[in-house]
Each structure stands twice: as C-alpha cells, then as structure tokens.
Amino acid sequence: MTEDWGFFERRTDTELMRILINCEWRTDAPLERLPELLSVTVNLYSVGKSRAARQDAVARLTRLEAELEQALTDAVYIGRINTPSRLEYYYYGREGTGGLPQLREVLGRYPDLRIQAYSKLDSDWSFYRYLLPNDLEELLIHNAQMVYALVHKGDKIEKPRNVYHWLLFKDSGNRDHIGQKLKRLGYRIEEMKPDETKLGETKPGFPYPLVISRYEDVKLETINGRVQELYSLLRGSGGIYDGWGSVMKHTALQRLRIGGKRLFDALLSVFRKDTAGSGSVKRQ
Secondary structure, eight states: OOOOEEEEEEEOSSOEEEEEEEGGGGGTOOOTTOOEEEEEEEEOTTSOSSHHHHHHHHHHHHHHHHHHHHHOTTSEEEEEEEOSSEEEEEEEESTTGGGOHHHHHHHHTOTTSOEEEEEEEOTTOHHHHHHSOOHHHHHHHHHHHHHHHHHHTTOOTTSOEEEEEEEEESSHHHHHHHHHHHHHTTOEEOOOOHHHHTGGGSOTTOOEEEEEEEEEOOOHHHHHHHHHHHHHHHTTTTEEEEEEEEOOOOOHHHHHHHHHHHHHHHHHHHHHHHHHTTTOSOOO
16 A cells, blocks of 8 residues: 655644644545554653753654554554644554554553553544545645755755745636735735746636745745635635745755756766767667
C-alpha cells in the first residue's frame, strides 16, 4: 500500500490540533479485517521547557513512534494528533490489538513518560473519516508540502518576496467585484499577458482567472493565514482558490554555488557539442 501523508492544522472550540494523516486509506476504508481503533496518548506536560529538553523529547517520541509501528505488524498506522498538552498516535488493527503483549512491551520501555493506550471497536472507521481534511485543509496540506520543498532546496523562507496567488471565477463580474475587495485589503492585481496567465489551462467551468500578489515571506504560518483569508473571501462568490507561487530566495553563498553549477553545466554543454562533432565521442 502506498502512502500519502498530509500535515495540517485544525482549530476546534477548545484547542489547536496539528494533524498528520495518511490520506491514502480514504478510498479503501473501512477495512473489515481491521475494526479496532487503537490510540496511544503521551502527556506532554512533563516535557521540559529548555531547548535541550525539547530536542531530547522529540528524539524519544520519534523512537517510540517507530517502535510502535514495528510492534503492531498487523495494524495500520493512520496518523497522529499533536496539541500543546499531548501527542496521540492512531492505528486500526484486529480485535484485541489493544491488549497485545508486544504493545505493552514497547510502552514499558518508557516508564518515565505518562502514556495511555486505549482501544475500541470502530468498524466503519468513523474516526479516520473525522481526521480526513476538508477542502480548505487540503490546501493547507499543499502549503506544508510547498514550504517544505522550498526549505529543502535552500530557500530562505523568512525573506520577503512577491508571492502570487491564482484565483478562478465562473464569470467576469464576480472576478471584478472580488478584485476590488482585494485591492482594499492590500493585494496587488497583476496584469499579465494571456500566455503568462495560461488562460487556456483554467479549470472547466472557471474560465476567468485573477492573479494577485503580496510582498511578504513564505513561512508556513504566513502562507496558511493568507490562503485561509482568500478561501473565506471567495466563499459564495463563484470563485475558487487555485494555488500560489513565488521566486526562491537564497543566501549569497547559495547563489554563488548555484551560479557556479550553472556555469559548469554550460561549459560542459559546450564541450559536449564540440566533441560530438569531432569524431572522438561515440554515441551509444
């Protein structure tokens, strides 16, 4: 079974939850052979406030997560919930999974942690469906993936830059109306040529695009706040949110390295072109 992990935040009436869930099971759930929901909850109040204490806690909890997955071989790990006070791991397994000796063995390796394991029958996987992201949360998952990719490629996400957002509308009237609202909110309306806005590639039923921008950083909390604002504004307007993008920002050293690599690639390309015509290179 392939995995499709998504991370997003969900605020309830009482708390903020950070949810990590494997969305791949949404098409196959429920699995009749795995009717029991198992939760393993770790109380986080005892975690120290220092940076060293937090780093140690993260390392131990990561190890606990891996050991649980190794021990529960007949169960599937569907995800976890993180709040300021607790961390919860969730699995679906066969009946009796909550009483497995290998589960007790793993938990026994962490006597100083306040851990509770609880299981119940949930044959229709209702809790899993509760965790699945709604339309807005799907956008937040995409945001997390985008920002992670930028960081992985060396982007300095805290540096401001023009961040572009693409909106699509069913008719030009609603687009113009929303455009005026966005101007008052501080957005810039981008005037782009048809080939730049890719007008021919809009979604069916939404032929009127609107490209807007703001000058700001691309930290996850910034992007999430902006997407939530736009999503709320578009509700009931005949428009949909279609994504965002920006130019990457690198440090001076990273720019030097990238520039050097491009120069090397260009020289290598020239060398290959020259040698290809000299008879010294044989095509395979």
